Amino acid sequence: MQLPPALHARLAGAPGSAEPLPVERDPAAGTTPFSFAPRLVRFPREHDFFEDGDVQRHLYLQDVLTQVGGAPERPRRPSARVPEFTCQVAGCCQVFDALEDYEHHYHALHRNVCSFCKRAFPSGHLLDTHILEWHDSLFQILAERQDMYQCLVEGCTEKFRTSRDRKEHLVMRHLYPADFRFDKPRRSRGQDFAVDSRIIWRTDFSMGDFYKALSISPAVPGAAEQVLAEALGDDRAPSEGDAMEVCSEHVEPSPEPAGERRAYSHRIPSTICFGQGASRGFKSAKKRNKHQ
Amino acid sequence: MWSRQRGGLKPLRCGVEQLRCRRREREAALRKARREQQLVSKRLLRDEALEEAEEGCVAMIFGEAEIQQFLRLAQRGTEEKEREGALVSLRRGLQCPETQQTFIRLEGSIRTLVGLLTSNQALLQLEAARCLHELSHSEQSAVVEACLPATSYLLTYLSGHSSDFIELCLYTLGNLIVESEAVRRQLLPQGIVPALAACIQSPHLTVLEALGYALSQLLQAKEAPEKIIPSVLGSTLPQHMLQLLQPGPKLNLGVAVEFAWCLHYIICSQVNNALLITQGALSTLGLLLLDLAGAVQRTEDAGLELLACPVLRCLSNLLTEAAAEAVGGQLQLRDERVVAALFILLQFLLQKQPSLLPEGLWLLNNLTANSPSFCTSLLSLDLIEPLLHLLSVSNVVLTVLCNVAEKGPAYCQRLWPGPLLSSLLDTLAFSDTEVVGQSLELLQLLFLYQPGAAQAFLQQSGLQALQRHEEVAQLQDRVHALQQTALHG
Numbered sequence: 001m002q003l004p005p006a007l008h009a010r011l012a013g014a015p016g017s018a019e020p021l022p023v024e025r026d027p028a029a030g031t032t033p034f035s036f037a038p039r040l041v042r043f044p045r046e047h048d049f050f051e052d053g054d055v056q057r058h059l060y061l062q063d064v065l066t067q068v069g070g071a072p073e074r075p076r077r078p079s080a081r082v083p084e085f086t087c088q089v090a091g092c093c094q095v096f097d098a099l100e101d102y103e104h105h106y107h108a109l110h111r112n113v114c115s116f117c118k119r120a121f122p123s124g125h126l127l128d129t130h131i132l133e134w135h136d137s138l139f140q141i142l143a144e145r146q147d148m149y150q151c152l153v154e155g156c157t158e159k160f161r162t163s164r165d166r167k168e169h170l171v172m173r174h175l176y177p178a179d180f181r182f183d184k185p186r187r188s189r190g191q192d193f194a195v196d197s198r199i200i201w202r203t204d205f206s207m208g209d210f211y212k213a214l215s216i217s218p219a220v221p222g223a224a225e226q227v228l229a230e231a232l233g234d235d236r237a238p239s240e241g242d243a244m245e246v247c248s249e250h251v252e253p254s255p256e257p258a259g260e261r262r263a264y265s266h267r268i269p270s271t272i273c274f275g276q277g278a279s280r281g282f283k284s285a286k287k288r289n290k291h292q
Numbered sequence: 293m294w295s296r297q298r299g300g301l302k303p304l305r306c307g308v309e310q311l312r313c314r315r316r317e318r319e320a321a322l323r324k325a326r327r328e329q330q331l332v333s334k335r336l337l338r339d340e341a342l343e344e345a346e347e348g349c350v351a352m353i354f355g356e357a358e359i360q361q362f363l364r365l366a367q368r369g370t371e372e373k374e375r376e377g378a379l380v381s382l383r384r385g386l387q388c389p390e391t392q393q394t395f396i397r398l399e400g401s402i403r404t405l406v407g408l409l410t411s412n413q414a415l416l417q418l419e420a421a422r423c424l425h426e427l428s429h430s431e432q433s434a435v436v437e438a439c440l441p442a443t444s445y446l447l448t449y450l451s452g453h454s455s456d457f458i459e460l461c462l463y464t465l466g467n468l469i470v471e472s473e474a475v476r477r478q479l480l481p482q483g484i485v486p487a488l489a490a491c492i493q494s495p496h497l498t499v500l501e502a503l504g505y506a507l508s509q510l511l512q513a514k515e516a517p518e519k520i521i522p523s524v525l526g527s528t529l530p531q532h533m534l535q536l537l538q539p540g541p542k543l544n545l546g547v548a549v550e551f552a553w554c555l556h557y558i559i560c561s562q563v564n565n566a567l568l569i570t571q572g573a574l575s576t577l578g579l580l581l582l583d584l585a586g587a588v589q590r591t592e593d594a595g596l597e598l599l600a601c602p603v604l605r606c607l608s609n610l611l612t613e614a615a616a617e618a619v620g621g622q623l624q625l626r627d628e629r630v631v632a633a634l635f636i637l638l639q640f641l642l643q644k645q646p647s648l649l650p651e652g653l654w655l656l657n658n659l660t661a662n663s664p665s666f667c668t669s670l671l672s673l674d675l676i677e678p679l680l681h682l683l684s685v686s687n688v689v690l691t692v693l694c695n696v697a698e699k700g701p702a703y704c705q706r707l708w709p710g711p712l713l714s715s716l717l718d719t720l721a722f723s724d725t726e727v728v729g730q731s732l733e734l735l736q737l738l739f740l741y742q743p744g745a746a747q748a749f750l751q752q753s754g755l756q757a758l759q760r761h762e763e764v765a766q767l768q769d770r771v772h773a774l775q776q777t778a779l780h781g
Contacts, residue, residue: 017628024700033769038661105414107454123451155486
């Protein structure tokens with residue numbers, strides 16, 4: 001099929017077209033026994049007309065056809081092995097020898113991290129929800145009067161009075177698993193305040209230091225103790241039952257007397273280390289009490 | 293890490309004849325599947341470089357005990373490398389259907405795998421995801437549906453940032469989606485459409501291509517027109533798709549192919565094409581057509597027909613919408629470069645993929661049917677002769693010629709003289725009633741609008757050509773009418 005040589009030049013040229021020729025129809029055109037009339041044709045989904053093209057498409061999907069585009073088009077990252085290096089994020093000692101491995105580690109564990117309690121989340125959306133529900137005192141106040149717990153599914157605008165109601169909605173409406181790991185209710189024990197994280201990492205601070213570190217004074221007298229306990233205790237590290245974030249060791253859930261599933265151990269993940277001399281792990285207030 | 297290995301079988305392992313044979317078998321299977329409306333294909337992401345590095349271990353069949361051991365080690369091992377290694381071994385085993393079956397029947401296995409998928413060890417997450425991916429690719433429904441407990445997490449991870457991980461989740465989801473309506477009935481309420489809408493804003497091409505794949509699978513579902521397409525149209529997905537199809541230096545072919553197919557499935561379902569038109573679909577696709585025509589001239593790129601096909605379909609179907617008329621004035625769709633581009637593509641298809649020629653001609657029909665402008669372009673760009681060359685491919689060529697001729701004497705004048713007459717005499721020699729019928733229609737128009745056409749026809753033994761069909765039921769009346777006109781004016 002020979003194309004006129006000027007055609008390629010025309011394609012490369014400016015948009016536009018020649019003035020259309022005048023249309024002038026004779027009423028006799030297309031009359032019996034003739035029947036031609038110009039018609040727009042449309043084909044629906046399952047029409048046989050599409051068979052050939054569909055088959056080609058699927059051959060491509062099944063990798064039987066060559067890939068689309070030559071090598072330069074195909075974005076491909078080499079699996080580069082590099083000399084061992086350590087994650088530079090404070091408190092993390094993970095070692096890597098490939099850049100892609102590091103990329104995923106960073107995004108999974110350090111990208112969406114709560115600056116208050118250091119929990120890591122898989123997405124910015126879940127992190128924002130967490131901060132709102134766990135660390136925003138205004139949220140708690142408002143939640144007493146109106147539905148504040150937002151559904152976790154992006155695009156769903158429903159809000160709920162309690163996190164339990166929200167969970168029920170997630171299970172019934174969105175078919176989420178009942179033990180969805182990114183929706184554990186926060187055990188409500190008063191206000192959760194923003195705390196200067198540097199002080200908390202040390203195991204030897206005093207109450208005086210703690211007050212100095214507080215960016216917000218406790219609204220309720222005596223709550224400092226409680227906050228401290230919470231701060232040092234289970235809330236400080238991903239722990240049983242109340243963590244809405246990437247969990248630490250996942251252990252096969254054992255049947256609990258209360259019927260509540262405890263899916264996480266108290267152990268601090270081995271990827272977190274707290275600097276020289278620090279013991280690995282917190283002595284939680286709760287545990288301390290038990291031992292005394 | 294996990295980069296996709298494409299390109300089919302390695303030449304070392306299979307001879308050329310074997311490859312061709314395999315392709316023929318696959319093609320036959322796909323045609324059969326399509327006729328039964330069971331056209332389903334999955335993608336498997338495997339990093340062959342990675343596998344070679346793992347020192348040529350062949351996928352093994354593992355028994356229960358071995359699987360349990362791997363899982364235990366992955367979950368509770370003390371050394372990270374040990375845990376990872378256990379999952380890698382498991383993943384290799386899961387390349388085997390037998391191991392897959394054993395795995396899903398083992399109590400707690402999926403639960404453990406999901407736990408590892410959501411653990412705080414990034415590399416364990418990745419390996420667990422790869423295991424799930426192998427399962428998702430299985431041909432056994434039971435194996436695929438065993439992955440269902442993981443879907444809420446796969447969707448959650450789409451909002452993350454790790455592009456390789458997201459790519460993997462997307463291909464896994466794509467495989468799950470095509471498995472059955474039951475799977476989709478879970479994924480839809482779990483928010484797959486909003487999750488994809490959020491994810492489509494990723495800057496990573498690998499993620500976008502994977503997303504396009506997953507979305508195309510979703511849109512191809514049988515229940516899509518009622519249950520899926522409306523919510524897709526209601527989301528921001530169409531705008532982003534159209535953006536990704538904009539021609540220019542940023543256009544990536546692999547990504548464009550996926551989203552062009554997505555658009556095709558939406559458009560041919562005829563749910564709300566007017567909305568797409570208001571979002572600029574006609575304009576974008578028109579420009580893309582021009583770009584494609586430019587590309588086929590420049591490169592010997594394998595695969596441009598994979599993009600051409602859905603683009604041709606989308607344009608053709610959109611042109612039938614009433615809304616298309618309304619915006620016609622503003623668009624490229626008055627631009628004669630569109631006709632030039634189409635012919636360049638037709639030439640390309642003639643060499644590369646002749647089976648797609650009817651689709652290109654379909655677009656030509658829809659462009660010319662009600663458009664004096666495009667009919668004029670066909671004439672002024674000297675495209676009648678190339679068009680006649682395609683007569684043997686499809687009688688839509690005759691329909692297009694009729695589209696031009698029926699617009700009156702000014703048009704017929706430009707059709708005459710030339711090769712048209714001899715081509716028509718050729719087609720009259722066919723026995724196919726359809727073809728002959730169309731030729732007769734064209735002749736009537738030419739006799740009506742072009743003085744001298746009838747004369748020339750007679751001189752070229754046209755009457756004899758007509759005589760052949762005098763007894764054919766569908767053609768008789770028209771044959772006689774033409775005979776009368778030719779003889780008596």
